[in-house]
Amino acid sequence: AQSVAQPEDQVNVAEGNPLTVKCTYSVSGNPYLFWYVQYPNRGLQFLLKYITGDNLVKGSYGFEAEFNKSQTSFHLKKPSALVSDSALYFCAVTTGGFKTIFGAGTRLFVKA
């Protein structure tokens, strides 16, 4: 069965510092991996995805993620956090078809 784990319920970082939000996955077959962000009382917003090719994927708002097949991880990163990055972040995986499995979410707090 497919699963996604986001081991941290919350990540706190100071503005200007680098941030990492962790994600590991378990699938049979080749994974397609996604990151979405959710602001309060809003729907999810697509940030980036890994399908194939370069392990480092760049996305919206300066975010990037690194696919690591041996560690089955897809951590989200940003070199310099902004207060406006504070939100709920979801990692997601699919191997095909229409069902996407979402992680439980990680709440990011960026302090000014």
Next chain:
Amino acid sequence: DAMVIQNPRYQVTQFGKPVTLSCSQTLNHNVMYWYQQKSSQAPKLLFHYYDKDFNNEADTPDNFQSRRPNTSFCFLDIRSPGLGDAAMYLCATSARGSPYEQYFGPGTRLTVT
């Protein structure tokens, strides 16, 4: 701008009183999804349409139904809402299935009194 629109944003219904949530899209995407999200938890897929083909998740209660009269519109019907159905309901679209990303509407927050 192309987008996914959900109406209403907030819906209050009484226990057992049928309610319909609506979703429309201007992206001309083939796939439309309905998710249930409780208390900032992971969204849970209820069902999806690929064009007119309806696909129900195995654990979606019979209380939940959906209609897609055309490409642009999709409705979620809750026949007899219970207190446990109070949640945020998210509509999403994608051009095809995986690995295409999904585009979400702002959600409808349902309260059951």
